[in-house]
Each structure stands twice: as C-alpha cells, then as structure tokens.
Amino acid sequence: xxxxxxxxxxxxxxxxxxxxxxxxxxxxxxxxxxxxxxxxxxxxxxxxxxxxxxxxxxxxxxxxxxxxxxxxxxxxxxxxxxxxxxxxxxxxxxxxxxxxxxxxxxxxxxxxxxxxxxxxxxxxxxxxxxxxxxxxxxxxxxxxxxxx
Numbered sequence: 726x727x728x729x730x731x732x733x734x735x736x737x738x739x740x741x742x743x744x745x746x747x748x749x750x751x752x753x754x755x756x757x758x759x760x761x762x763x764x765x766x767x768x769x770x771x772x773x774x775x776x777x778x779x780x781x782x783x784x785x786x787x788x789x790x791x792x793x794x795x796x797x798x799x800x801x802x803x804x805x806x807x808x809x810x811x812x813x814x815x816x817x818x819x820x821x822x823x824x825x826x827x828x829x830x831x832x833x834x835x836x837x838x839x840x841x842x843x844x845x846x847x848x849x850x851x852x853x854x855x856x857x858x859x860x861x862x863x864x865x866x867x868x869x870x871x872x873x
Contacts, residue, residue, distance in 0.1 A: 732784040735818070736761065737769035740778045750815040766811040768819040773829050779818060781848030786817045786871040788863075791834070791841045793825045798857040799840045806842075808860040809867070816873050817844075844870045 731744040734754070741758035754763045768790065771779060780787045790806050792799035810819040824831035824839060834843060834850070842858075844851045844867060852870035 733782065734763050734785055735775075735779045735783040736763055737765060737767075737818070740775045742778065742782060764814045766814055768806060768810045768821045771820045771822050771830075772827050776822070776827075776830055777848070779820060780845040783818065784847075785815075786851070786867075786873075787845045788813070788817050788819045788867050788871075789843050789845065790819070790821045791824050791831060791836045791843065792821060792839050793823060795825070796839050802840050802857040805858065805860040805863060809863040812860070812864050813867055817867055817871060842866075846871070 730747045732747055732750070733742050734745050735742055736756040736759060738761045739756060739759040741756055743754070743757050743763060745754045745763065750764075755761060756763055769779070771789070780789070790802070792803070806819065806821070813819060822830050824836055838855050840857055841853060841855045842863070843853045852866075854866055858866070
C-alpha cells in the first residue's frame, strides 16, 4: 500500500465512507459526516443493512466474528476478539455479526458452526476459521490471512 494512496474507510458509527490517506490511518482520523473516530480499537456490530458497506465498499480488510448469545465458546472468545481489535486496527476492521439477529447474513455465508471468523476484502472472502481462539491466535491468523 502506497503511503499517499487514499483508502475508503467505512465509519463504525454512521457507516459513511471516508477517503483517508494511507499515511494518516494511524493518526486518529475522524469521519467527515459524524466527526467521530474512524478507529476505536473495538469491533463494530454489523447487521445486514450495513454489512456490505464494510465488507465490500471499504478498502480495509474486514475480520468478522459470526456469533450468537447462546453460544458458550462465543462468549469465551468475545474478550479475545475485543483485544485483537485493539492490536489490528487501523490495518483491519473487526466486526461482530449476531447470527440469531441477522439470520440472512449467517445463511448468505453458509455459517454452520459458531464462533466462525471470516476475513473479507472488497466483498471477497479471503479465509475462514471456526472455533474459539485466544487474542494472540486471532491476530496471528488475521495478519497471515490478510497478508499484513
């Protein structure tokens, strides 16, 4: 990635797309629409209405945790996924999709077991990993899969 290259980054708050020079990603950029931070160090909760804005229309890889509230391993992995977000942003965006509340997304991506993580870039799935993982393993897998 060229440091002068402008990337499209979806806002985790209002979902507006923002052009951000690659060199400014680590300089706490804010959204042009809502003026909130583009990177919070926390996963963004996504639903069907906003999923493609982050997975297809953004230039950042998107690591999605497909989970459900009734899933014990999902609950065990949640703090590790949260910790991974703080380590992986601003190079990757992390998101959570509740498969119970967003059944269409679970069906769209053929999610058969949870937790399942999938990494997307420009709408294309780059990799998938099922089962609970520790933060260090999530970071290692995401970096290797995204090539960063």
